[in-house]
Amino acid sequence: MNVEIDITHGFDGLTLRVEAEVKGGLTAVFGPSGAGKTTVLNIVAGLIRPDAGRVCVNGRVLVDTGAGVFLPPAKRRVAVVFQEARLFPHLSVERNLLYGAKSRDGLADMVDLLGLGALMTRAPGTLSGGEAQRVALGRALLSDPELLLMDEPLSALDRARKQELMPYFERLRDEARLPILYVSHDVEEVAQLADQVMLLRGGQMQALGPVAQVFAGEGMAPEISRDMAxxxxxxxxxxxxxxxxxxxxxxxxxxxxxxxxxxxxxxxxxxxxxxxxxxxxxxxxxxxxxxxxxxxxxxxxxxxxxxxxxxxxxxxxxxxxxxxxxxxxxxxxxxxxxxxxxxxxxxxxxxxx
The missing domain is CATH 2.40.50.100 (RNA polymerase II/Efflux pump adaptor protein, barrel-sandwich hybrid domain)
Incomplete structure (x- = not known):
């Protein structure tokens, strides 16, 4: 399964240009603030219509401005996990997990994958930040997506809660067999989680490749690589x-x-x-x-x-x-x-x- 992104879009005075083919595993969309990372995710999710370009997931066209194709978010089979968990406060953890799911199939496996067994009857207001993000992640996966988008899911958490979540994210990367686009500006997160890295700066894609290769600065200008080498x-x-x-x-x-x-x-x-x-x-x-x-x-x-x-x-x-x-x-x-x-x-x- 792969994701093809070839888009041009103006935002905040910058022009975003990304042309990439992403295979399975976790791809970190990495770069400083204002680089265009979240804009890429929003275009893939259908929350923003690009000025021009094309987005395909596993050969299925989500966006093609030349052909007039723009699938609405609900028809894309793309799940998004945001910085905040955005759980429904009046529903239990179990009912939050099943919201948007076609059936209960897969619930037990998801509960085991994310360690949610002890939380199922709890209300969202009683959860820690890390627990709430695990529930949000489970809900996204139970919607049976072809692609998972994660927009800085750890940025609102303190260091202890981040470390609590990392093993679950690693299991997801290794066991879910689902392509993941993961936005982050945190070098440690990316080094720990990513299989490959899409590096953005100033709206331009500077590199796309295995994490070890990109962090070593192969094919990159010294002024870029010195910040993260x-x-x-x-x-x-x-x-x-x-x-x-x-x-x-x-x-x-x-x-x-x-x-x-x-x-x-x-x-x-x-x-x-x-x-x-x-x-x-x-x-x-x-x-x-x-x-x-x-x-x-x-x-x-x-x-x-x-x-x-x-x-x-x-x-x-x-x-x-x-x-x-x-x-x-x-x-x-x-x-x-x-x-x-x-x-x-x-x-x-x-x-x-």
Missing amino acids: AAVLEVSIAGYDARDGLTELRLGGTPLWLPGQAGELGHRLRLRIDARDVMLSETEPQGISALNILPVTVREVRAGPGSGALVALDHDGHRLMARITKRSVRRLGLEPGKRLFAVLKTMAVAARG
Whole structure:
């Protein structure tokens, strides 16, 4: 199943231009405020009529301005989850879930997927923000959509409630087999959840590709990539050192160490390593506190408009990024092919199953 978007639309003094073909999984529509992210979702949902263009879901035309086609929202089989849960306050959780559903088929599976069993008789006013968003998500999925749109669903929640919801969003991404367009401006959310990223800036689509590729800035100008440059790596848990309280991870055959117990043996994790948290050394550092030191090879050096530069690195086929000063680039004599050691200062971790 895929989504084709080819639209042009004027908004807030900008012209939005997006041409993309999105496959299954979760695609993050990512970028700063005013980039046009929510406008894209509203056009796909049928809440806005584009100036020109075409939108198709699995070959079914939702919008074609040239042919005069514009399906109303109710006929699109597109479900939307907004920033606010928008539950009906006079209905129980169960009745909210079934509102718009054709039958009760699938209710039990949805309740299990989203952990709603203990909430079914509750009123929306008694739910936490995270619980309410899970109910809103369940209601959207029970409408049997072909496409799910999520517009900053975590932005109204505090950090604790966001972390409460993340495992459910991950299960949805992995188990629902439904294409999802997920609007966000939060780098950590996108790195944790997205299979691919559509990057918008100033109404223009700058990149569309796998999350690791886009965060590494491939094919992007330095002034764009420096704001979000990072490595996104898939690793597995190899063990736990109870004496030192460290989890051992494996990046291919290389061990990495994380504080605390990150999960069970064999579980997969996704690491986000910000380019600003990577130091480079010509020799293997000795006598330092950092535990994670990787041999790397320079792939590319990109000078930024200010004092900084981005260095693309390779470790046994895994892409890393480092953001350092131009002076450091000169002092280290960095150029493609040069061998170095990368010191990883911090790593953000997300479960992957």
